[in-house]
Amino acid sequence: AQSVTQPDIHITVSEGASLELRCNYSYGATPYLFWYVQSPGQGLQLLLKYFSGDTLVQGIKGFEAEFKRSQSSFNLRKPSVHWSDAAEYFCAVGMYNNNDMRFGAGTRLTVKP
């Protein structure tokens, strides 16, 4: 079965600084990969997804992620963080023929003024 690891439980960055959230997955074939954001009191919102093709994926709110098959990674990046980006971020992996999407444990992002 597929699995997802988000090594960083909590990250703090200064507003305006760059951000990279790590995600590693375990799956034998090419997975479908997702990043979701959960703001306090809100439901999860899809930031971006990768199914195939270009390994650099652009998402909403200025986020991007790069699929690196050799490293089994799908790290999320943003060049300049805004205070409103403070939230919990979840990486997820799914398979074509399976409804069981696996989510990582999440990374909580704190943004310092």
Next chain:
Amino acid sequence: GAGVSQSPSNKVTEKGKDVELRCDPISGHTALYWYRQSLGQGLEFLIYFQGNSAPDKSGLPSDRFSAERTGGSVSTLTIQRTQQEDSAVYLCASSLEGWGAYNEQFFGPGTRLTVL
């Protein structure tokens, strides 16, 4: 338009009681999912409904958990004889079609369940 809604937003119950959690998916979405979000554990898949097909119950942690979806729309997740380890946020999601990994899932705000 209306998103996925869940009720109640918070539920406090005593150990051993039964609880029902409700999910209203986005109108027209044929696929519906339940997840459990425990502190520090990420999201755990529980059950999936697609149209009139038999649900995928492979994620249900025990036979105390059950879910139904009436008329292909509203879904109810029932937890019988609740235990303290059932305390979590229960999230519902819906998507336009099946094969959820391919179709974007839209999540509700969740129901926070606390079992005393």
